[in-house]
Amino acid sequence: QYFYPQMGAGDQKIRVTYKGNADYRPSDRKEGNLTVNKAKVSVKVHSTSIYADEELSKDFITTDPADNFDIFTVFGGVTSNVTTSVFVQLPERLTNSTVLKIVDEALELAGQPTLSEMMQNGTTVGALRKILSDVISKGDDLPTFIKDALKKAGIDIDTLVKLNEALNKFPGLLDNVRVAFGTPDQAGIYTVCAVTNNKNYETGFGMGALVVKKHYSGVKLQWNQTIPNGKLTAEEAKNFDFGVTLMYDGNPAKKQTNVHYLYSGFTSKWKPYSSTSTPPTEPGRYVMTVVTLGGNYQAAPITRSL
DSSP: OOOOOOOOSEEEEEOOOOOOOSSOOOOOEEEEEEEEOOOOOOOEEEEEEEETOOOOOOOOOOEEEEOOOEEEEEEEEEETTSEEEEEEEEOOGGSSHHHHHHHHHHHHTTOOOOHHHHHHHHHHHHHHHHHHHHHHGGGGGGGHHHHHHHHHHHOOOHHHHHHHHHTTTTTTTOOOSSEESSSSSSSSSEEEEEEEOTTOOOOOOOEEEEEEBBBBBTEEEEEEEGGGGOOOOOOHHOOOOEEEEEEEEEEEEEEOTTTEEEEEEETTTTOOOEEOOOOOOOOOEEEEEEEEEEEBBOOOOOEOOO
């Protein structure tokens, strides 16, 4: 029995020569062909929940067998702001400078935005679908520079097919929905599709769910400036800081976009006043209410009289 180094999937040539020993003469050289089929892999997404800004565990996605796979992950769902959101997490190897440059150059030659540009600025579901569909539909008729780029980057066409299928698994996902790169950074409920890439394995696919929870504990709204004795003159109101800072564990939260204001009341001439953006500057009696809507942090509302 003889053992040989592990061979990759594909058509291989084998040459065997017996060098002989004290009892046997050397043999003639013999050659043959061998086809090594791709192995199968199963992919499991371990559905879980995390808090906003918390990292996903390393075993969120596992493969059987556990080998060296590139894993493309698509997160699609509804955020706490009731908006549809899509995130695509690329394998770390694909974002290193060498491989990224190869992919960028191929996309640029094809007249498409580069991967670097898409990672920085985001893209849309429609634009991403078009790039994947163009590559898949042309098959063997792909331009040589695209074939070379995919080969150098180690990306299998079947992987792109599965990625395209993953985007189509989210019902009602419109082409104008923005795609961000990375893991979800907004509270919400997401369906997760994981696609593996390895030249020696068939493309693997797995689905699961991820819940990104809001922070409630340690969250509060804090006035930027207090009102001396609870009253302001019309002159003081012109330069007063009416803003509020959303705090988490004693520090300003990373995002302040879910802080919303309502100013309501009457001027001294009994004229009703209401605004969600502009503080009152005319004499009168007003109530200022600040709440958090959507976002990753939920704080109790605060109010004060002006």
